[in-house]
Amino acid sequence: MQQTQGLDFEYKFGFAMPERPVYQTKKGISSRVVAEISHIKNEPAWMRQFRLKSFEIFVKKSMPTWGGDLSRINFNNIIYFAKATNKQENSWEKLPKEIKETYDRIGVPEAERKFLAGVSAQYDSEVVYESVRLELKKQGIIFCDMDTAVREYPSLVRQYFSTLIPPHDNKFAALNSAVWSGGSFVYVPKGVKVTLPLQAYFRINAQNFGQFERTLIIAEEGSYVHYVEGCTAPIYTTDSLHSAVVEIFVKKGARVRYTTVQNWSKNVYNLVTKRARADEEAVMEWVDCNLGSQLTMKYPSVYLYGKGARGEVLSIAFAGEGQHQDAGAKMLHFASHTSSRIISKSISKDGGRTSYRGLVQVAPGASASSVFVSCDALILDEKSRSDTYPFMRIKESDVSVQHEATVEKLGEEKLFYLTSRGIAKQDAEGLLVNGFIEPVTKEIPLEYSIELNRLINLEMSGSVG
Amino acid sequence: MYFIDVSKEKKEKYVVEKQGKYVFFLHNISGKIYIEIQKPNTEVYIFGLFIGRNNDVFKLETVQHHRAGNSFSNLLIKGVFFDRSKFIYEGLIRIEKKAQKSHAYQKNQNLVMSKDCFVDSRPFLEILANDVFCTHGSTTGGLNEEQLYFLQSRGLEKAQAAELLVRGFVDDLLGKMRDLKVNQLPEVSYLLHLRGGRL
Numbered sequence A: 001m002q003q004t005q006g007l008d009f010e011y012k013f014g015f016a017m018p019e020r021p022v023y024q025t026k027k028g029i030s031s032r033v034v035a036e037i038s039h040i041k042n043e044p045a046w047m048r049q050f051r052l053k054s055f056e057i058f059v060k061k062s063m064p065t066w067g068g069d070l071s072r073i074n075f076n077n078i079i080y081f082a083k084a085t086n087k088q089e090n091s092w093e094k095l096p097k098e099i100k101e102t103y104d105r106i107g108v109p110e111a112e113r114k115f116l117a118g119v120s121a122q123y124d125s126e127v128v129y130e131s132v133r134l135e136l137k138k139q140g141i142i143f144c145d146m147d148t149a150v151r152e153y154p155s156l157v158r159q160y161f162s163t164l165i166p167p168h169d170n171k172f173a174a175l176n177s178a179v180w181s182g183g184s185f186v187y188v189p190k191g192v193k194v195t196l197p198l199q200a201y202f203r204i205n206a207q208n209f210g211q212f213e214r215t216l217i218i219a220e221e222g223s224y225v226h227y228v229e230g231c232t233a234p235i236y237t238t239d240s241l242h243s244a245v246v247e248i249f250v251k252k253g254a255r256v257r258y259t260t261v262q263n264w265s266k267n268v269y270n271l272v273t274k275r276a277r278a279d280e281e282a283v284m285e286w287v288d289c290n291l292g293s294q295l296t297m298k299y300p301s302v303y304l305y306g307k308g309a310r311g312e313v314l315s316i317a318f319a320g321e322g323q324h325q326d327a328g329a330k331m332l333h334f335a336s337h338t339s340s341r342i343i344s345k346s347i348s349k350d351g352g353r354t355s356y357r358g359l360v361q362v363a364p365g366a367s368a369s370s371v372f373v374s375c376d377a378l379i380l381d382e383k384s385r386s387d388t389y390p391f392m393r394i395k396e397s398d399v400s401v402q403h404e405a406t407v408e409k410l411g412e413e414k415l416f417y418l419t420s421r422g423i424a425k426q427d428a429e430g431l432l433v434n435g436f437i438e439p440v441t442k443e444i445p446l447e448y449s450i451e452l453n454r455l456i457n458l459e460m461s462g463s464v465g
Numbered sequence B: 001m002y003f004i005d006v007s008k009e010k011k012e013k014y015v016v017e018k019q020g021k022y023v024f025f026l027h028n029i030s031g032k033i034y035i036e037i038q039k040p041n042t043e044v045y046i047f048g049l050f051i052g053r054n055n056d057v058f059k060l061e062t063v064q065h066h067r068a069g070n071s072f073s074n075l076l077i078k079g080v081f082f083d084r085s086k087f088i089y090e091g092l093i094r095i096e097k098k099a100q101k102s103h104a105y106q107k108n109q110n111l112v113m114s115k116d117c118f119v120d121s122r123p124f125l126e127i128l129a130n131d132v133f134c135t136h137g138s139t140t141g142g143l144n145e146e147q148l149y150f151l152q153s154r155g156l157e158k159a160q161a162a163e164l165l166v167r168g169f170v171d172d173l174l175g176k177m178r179d180l181k182v183n184q185l186p187e188v189s190y191l192l193h194l195r196g197g198r199l
Helices: A002-008 A031-040 A045-060 A095-105 A112-118 A124-140 A146-152 A154-160 A171-179 A412-420 A425-441 A446-460 B143-154 B157-179 B188-192
Strands: A142-145 A182-188 A212-217 A224-230 A245-250 A255-262 A271-280 A283-290 A296-299 A301-303 A310-319 A324-333 A340-347 A353-362 A369-379 A387-394 A399-408 B003-004 B013-016 B021-026 B031-037 B042-052 B059-064 B074-081 B086-095 B103-112 B118-127 B133-141
Touching: A002 A425, A031 A045, A031 A171, A031 A399, A031 B086, A045 A324, A142 A146, A146 A182, A146 A212, A154 A212, A171 A245, A182 A224, A212 A224, A212 A255, A212 A310, A245 A255, A245 A283, A245 A412, A255 A271, A255 A446, A271 A283, A271 A310, A283 A296, A283 A324, A301 A310, A310 A324, A324 A340, A324 A369, A340 A353, A340 A387, A340 A425, A353 A369, A353 A399, A369 A387, A369 A425, A387 A399, A387 B133, A399 B118, A412 A425, A425 A446, B013 B103, B021 B031, B031 B042, B031 B103, B042 B086, B042 B188, B059 B074, B059 B103, B059 B188, B074 B086, B074 B157, B086 B103, B103 B118, B103 B157, B118 B133, B143 B157, B157 B188
Parallel strands: A182 A212, A212 A245, A224 A255, A245 A271, A255 A283, A271 A296, A271 A301, A283 A310, A296 A324, A301 A324, A310 A340, A324 A353, A340 A369, A353 A387, A369 A399, B003 B021, B013 B031, B021 B042, B031 B059, B042 B074, B059 B086, B074 B103, B086 B118, B103 B133
Antiparallel strands: A142 A182, A387 B118, A399 B133
8 A cells, every 4th residue: 555655656657566476586686596586487507507697797897887877776675586476456446546547548448458557467358469479470480478488499599699788798788687587589580571560568478567678589581570669658666677688680681670668657777778780781770769767778779780781760758857868879880881860859847857878880891881860859947957978980981970969948939829829838838749759759650659649748738637 | 259279378278257259269189178158148159170180189078168048159170081090079068057048059070081080079968958059960971972073074183173172171160260250360271281282
């Protein structure tokens, strides 16, 4: 009960899933805890070794000294593994009124609401899911959670796992490597185009919103897949740290799009490492929307290894009271005729802070390459802040690198015009903010962008209920 | 109008305390230039020109720090890099909370003439006020192939065409300074260290 009260106070759109874990490790992290996780999961020796080695690296690595304030993370106060119950006994009627209203206003479909609210731990449309899975299977596509993949496709997993983001990469990648749980594994065979976006929360079982997800996507030559994770509806979690690792391999001529809509409750540190490798003529697109969390540090990157490869990052960051969104992108050009584009839109409000942090690197030999970076920031009031930290390292002459950034407030004339047409000021503000992020929202699946628009309106109009 | 040739004064910190127009000029120098704007109704222009030859290495850091509102600053750094020269630039615009209605601009354009050059450009913004206009831009690349082709199609040698484009690139900056009534500017050929009149 106490928790629900604290929740109302801190995060009015959130909700608590009553925690009734069947099994969980003790608070804190040690090599014993890591070994225990591996033991519970009944993993092969190589994975256990990998976890233990990663743990050693995690201990040795120092915390990043840049970006947001990480000083309040206490690694000893976190439960690193919890096995959830199969059935939740919460009922829709018992949910707090304001949460139901939030869902109504965002327009989350009934089935999803129940799932999100923990009313049904299993997706109500399990039957639909099954038929989708059969359809995928017929095409040779593998789509399952990472734990299953380690069990059932060990040789495939071993070939790619952690080769793009080794545990040495950074402290949080090392932590994830040691204690990872859940996440998705996607394998698309040569030439197969997946017409339906694969959605993380379309999978059954409760591991969907894990704390330390590990996702691996392999798109073979000439294939296409669109993967969607997260959802616009707020996710309340008592976990204070979310640290995922996502590795994507885009083979020759393949195309992968990875869409994230993140709306963690405002007590979460969201520290994620995402990286993709694009081979010859491959296309990798990250669409990244960050709305929630206390602090997000996330820089999806594309390593353009093959001639003619293309990388793209479209991102939206929204920081309200007490939030810091330190997000951006990295594009590393290693081959000729590669191109990249980064479009970043950020909004800060009520004392929130948004930072764009990005890297563009053109290696010698990456001739005839082009880079375009555009960062626009809106600051909605005088308490808020916006930063831009782009890094450009160019070691090649036959390139075109462009970067531009603007910071401004909502146009007073536009607001005046809209209000003179009888639109309430708050609605007009919502309209302008939604217009500002439109170049990105039009790229995400329709149901998400509609929800996102409504959510922005909700944030702009202050409170709900 | 106050004209400050930073390359000669070699000071690190400049405080703008009086109303008026200030023009700063830097040419081929490394180091940090910190400009603090403490008064409203001030206009600050910063022009920097860097020509890298052989093993030249320039490390430049600029700060446009707006501590007072209704102030204006505009920075333009242009660089042309030959041979194995290196340019490492970090520019920061910082606008404090109380410096509302500030306008701050920052632009860095680099022309890379050789495969062995290295350009590192970091144009940073830290904006703590909301009622401001702030933009920055950075471009790095080689000479425009189409422009080169156009000039060659008009009968110029490739080297001549390249020289014309580089001169134009540099003269654009000088022209902006002339517009602000800065006289006694060096010649483009001198600035470019032309070898026997050629690039």
